[in-house]
Each structure stands twice: as C-alpha cells, then as structure tokens.
Amino acid sequence: MATTTMTMAKALNEGLRRALEEDKKVLLMGEDIGKLGGVFRITDGLQKDFGEDRVIDSPLAESAIVGTAVGLAIRGYRTVCEMQFDGFVYPAFDQIVSQVAKLHKRSDGAYVMGLVIRLPFQGGIGAIEHHSESPEAYFAHTAGLRVVACSTPNDAYWMIQQAIAHDDPIIFCEPKSRYWEKGEVDLDRPSHGLFETARRREGTDVTVIGYGASMKTILRAADTAASEGVSLEVIDARSLSPLDLDPMVTSIQKTGRFVTVQEAPHMASIGSELVAELTQRCFYSLRAPGVRVSGYHVPYPPTRLEEDYRPSVDRILDAVDRVMGFEG
C-alpha cells in the first residue's frame, strides 16, 4: 500500500492532477487558478502542466464560471469550478439552482451535468467578512444537486476524483481552515464511496456526527470526554446530500444518544435534517433527544470573535452532557 503524508491542499492538488491526467475532458476554471495556483494554491502548477485551455483563468464573475461550465457540460466536458470563497458563490446561485440542478431533468436525461463546484467553506482563518461562511444547506435543499464535504487529506484526494467522475453536479465543500494540516493519503484505493459516512472513532455512550472542519474539533472533544469517562462514537457525514443515514442509525441504536455539529446556523440546516431523520428512524432506541451544536443565528461575526461562534470542544462537550443527563 503506497501511503504518503501530505496536506489537504496538496491532496486536492494531486487529486485534481490525477483527474486531469485520466480524462482529457476534465477542465478547471476559476479566478486566479492558473499562474497563481488559486488563492489557496489548490491548483498550484496545474496550468503549467496542462495548459491554459484546460486550467482556465477566468474573468471575475462567478455566475459565468458556473454558467459556462454548464455549456461545457452540454458539450461533454467536466469542469471543476473553483469559487474563490464560500461567500462569493451567491452570484452563481441562480445558475446553480435554476440550471445546474435542473437541466438533467429538463432535458429528460439528454444533458449530463457532470460538473463540480469547489467551495472553500467554513471559518477559522481570521479572514474579513464573506470568507468564512457555511452555505451547504442552501445546496443540500436543492433537488438535483449533491453536496459533499471532505475533512482529511485522504478524503480530499479521493473525494475530488470521485466527484469529478460522477455524472451528477456536486457541490464540493472544502474546510479551508484544514488545508494546511497533514495526514496520510493512500494513493492506491479510496477508503469509502463518495456518498458514504466514515466512522472516525468507536464509542459507546454518545454518537457525534459532523463534517468538514468540525471533525477535528469533535475528535478533540472525544479525547477530553474519554478522560472523563464518556465514550463518544464519532461519525463524519462526508455526504450532506444525500445523507448516508444507515450507519448513523446503527450507531445510535447502540449509543441511544446523538449530537450533531456544524458551523452553519442550525435553522433549516444539515443538523436539523439529521435530527429529524434520525429521531424518526431511531425513536425507540433514543434515550435523549438529539442536540444540535452550531453557529449562532447571526451573520458570521468579525473573526476576532469567530472562535466564540464556531462549535468548540467546550460547546460539544456541553451538548454531550445534555444528552447524557437527559431525564425523560
């Protein structure tokens, strides 16, 4: 087994490189992705190696990045669109919701909307406004789209390739605060399918479900909880639409308690959907209602305050205490 250690940024870069090598129809398009390699350097060196026709530096207009990727998809190309930051995806929202999500249906299957929209999401980098948002629920709500989030370099390497090869349009969420963290990458085979959850830690008392940047925080919380005698089972949702609910159900049937964690506010969110689905499916196994840990229902705060907004180890442990101490 060929494994190597690399950052998530490098893993995405290598995954994109492999996709470009394996399929001549794969293109990358976005702002500053060529010579600069993207503001996060995810596409570093790819334009040099694959040319300006395949790694396309675009003018500054997100709707056009996605809209032209739709036309390219109709022509048989698979374009990976880079949104420079989560908060800049909204100009493209119309194209994504009105066209990307619906054209396969509207054309009775004649158009394959094989395109990927990469979204560096969530906060934690001390940026100015519009650079730290978690818009995943907008897209998960839209029929016709799929939404996934990676949390480790290994997943980043494989999930980006799986997403590009997939025939449905995929919103690909990358936790930008984890771009520079290293991890083992297995270059031979993926550990999971694109739409499968991954169990990150085995436990017996409470199931904690999260995705993206929250995973690392949850695992730290699990360490602390363990030192206090509480055993957390940690599940990385990975796929936010569709949700891979069966492994979560199995886990909750064992633990009887669950907590969801996300940076987005909880109103009409992934966490809300998880609580609804899992309560319905695990009703007779539950020993406490599921609890959501999330960002607050405010515009993302100035980032000097962001660590009081993002789910922290303490807030996760507090939620764990609540489900542990619940007296029906």
Next chain:
Amino acid sequence: MTWGFVVKGESMIDEELVQLLTPEGQRVAHPDYESTLDGEAIFALYRDMVIVRRLCNESTSLQRQGQLALWAPIQGQEAAQIGAGRALQPMDFTFPTYREHGIAWCRGVPAQDVLRMFRAVSNGGWDPQKYRHSVPTVVLGNQALHAVGYAMGIQRDGAEEAVMTFFGDGASSQGDTLESFVWAASFNAPVVFFCQNNQWGISTPSSLQSKVPLYRRAQGFGFSGVRVDGNDVLAVYEVTKKALDNARVGGGPTLIEAYTYRMGAHTTSDDPTRYRIDAEVEVWKHRDPVERVKALLVHEYQAKGAAFDAVAHEAETMALQLREDVLAMGRPDPITMFDHAYASEHALIEEGRREMLELGISGGVH
C-alpha cells in the same frame, strides 16, 4: 410616465440598420450585405414564416380553449427567427428562451414537442442533443452563458461549428447576458448573440433597458454589433449567416440586434392594452415580415396565387395536426417526476418513488 407611448416611427430606426427589403417588398442595396438567395430559397423562407405564424395562432387558440397553460406568441418576429434559424448549419447549436418557436421549427423540433412545456406535461419537451437546440430557458440570460460555454467546448474540440443564443431587449439587462459578452470576447468564443429587440419586455419599453441602441453595446465589450431590420427575412438571413461563418473560422462573437416588434401579448396571461397604444401597433402592421416577402415574390418572381394558397393549405393541415397531437397529450404518470432528477441513484428519489407506489398514486409505469 409616458415613455411607453412613444410611437416608434421610421425616425427611431438607426441609419445603420441593415435592410435589404423595404416594408413594401422593394429591394434596397447595402454596402456590406447582399442577398444570396434565389427565388426558390426566398419562397422557402416565406413558407416557413407562414407555417410558424399559423402554428402560433393555433397555439393561442388552444390556450384560449383551456388546452395549454400558457402560450408565448411570436407574431411579428417570424422574419427574425426564420432568417436566423435558416442561416444555421446542421452542426451548429442553439440556446433559446421560451419564445424561439421559429428557431425550433428550423432545427426540426416537432411542433407538438414545443408545446409540451406550454401544456405543462414537461419542463423541456424535446431531445436537445438530437436537434442541437437546447431546452427552453425561462430564467432569462442564463442561456447566454451556456452558449458561450458550449462555444468554448467547440474551441477545445477544434471543430468548425458555431453557437447561437437568443434573448430579447428585456434580458439584455441581465447580468448573465453581460457576463456572457465578457467571456465571449475574452476567449474569442464562436458564438452569435441574437437579440430580438421586440420593443417590449412585458410592459417595459426597450428604452428602459438601454440608453444606447443595443447593438452598440458589443463595441464596449470588444466585438462587433450589428442592427438588422428584424422584419426583413433576407437581411436577417445574410447578417446572421455572415456572423456564424465568421464565428466558425475563429472570428469571434457578434451581437445581432434584430429590430422588430412583438405584435401580440407577452404571453396569453398579458394584456398589452394596459401599457401601449394602438397607433404603435398600427405602425408596425405596415412592416409585416410575411407580407413584404410575399410582395417581393409577386413582383420579382411572378409567384402565383396558387402557390400561396398551397402554402396556406399546408399550414392549415399542420395546425389541425398540431391540435390533434396536443389534445392527445395526456397527463404523465406522476412517477415520472422522479425520472432524471439525478443521473444515478439517490436515497430521497427512491423514498419518494416508494411512497408514491405505496399510496397507489402511480400505476407504477416508468
């Protein structure tokens, strides 16, 4: 506000307007364009226009009789659409709005398929890859970007093909339309932007959409714009053909503004008497696109009444057939709403299908 009631007389028409045939059917010379079509070809354009007008009228009737949910008439714009549509080559690809029935006709899309969306049995209606004519776009402006993206694909394939996209004076204000101009110019994409300036975006006059003649916008984006008499099928054909030929060989984009008029309502849900005056409509009646070609065919090619009657008869037969086909279009099985929502399995699709079958809502045919 009175701007909507200005009668757009001849003086409003820019002197750069390309015209090869006057409203009276007299040929006029133009320094950059000349008609290349013989009598037979011109008669074919006449036939196209008569047929699409008749089918359009039949569709309006069908809507009035409760057989369609909505209809968007093209009356007045037949020359713009037939001239543009017949200038296309088979391998070219087109991206329409919901009002390009004349283009659909030229692409070979069956008339009843065009009506599927308006009968509310489909949100598309035909196989866009088969006819190389995309499905209708209702969120206007979106399709212009699809056209440019498709054109970028043509460039990467090294193919000698062109794309044409359609929009109106209303959608010329959309951000996507203007972004598509930027992209097309920067990447020199083989695309023709065909803007039918029919003077009205529902109740909004074109003067509110643009303070300069629309075709001049192209210059600011770095490519050519041309204004053609949209009621002159010969001029539209030549202008479009030249732009498409130019795009196919790497000459980049062109914006064509077909200066025309929406004789009917925006859709069957609209009431134009609330915002425009009869006198304006009267002025445009004298510029009817079908009558001027007919006049040319009579005085230059000695076309006889029998030939025109034959076309009218053919159009009548097709209209009756269309009516029959539309009335036969039943409500689809509800289970079909799940088909092609995704290209591959999705848990929520399976869940929905299962529920529908369990509740007996569907016959289970799909």
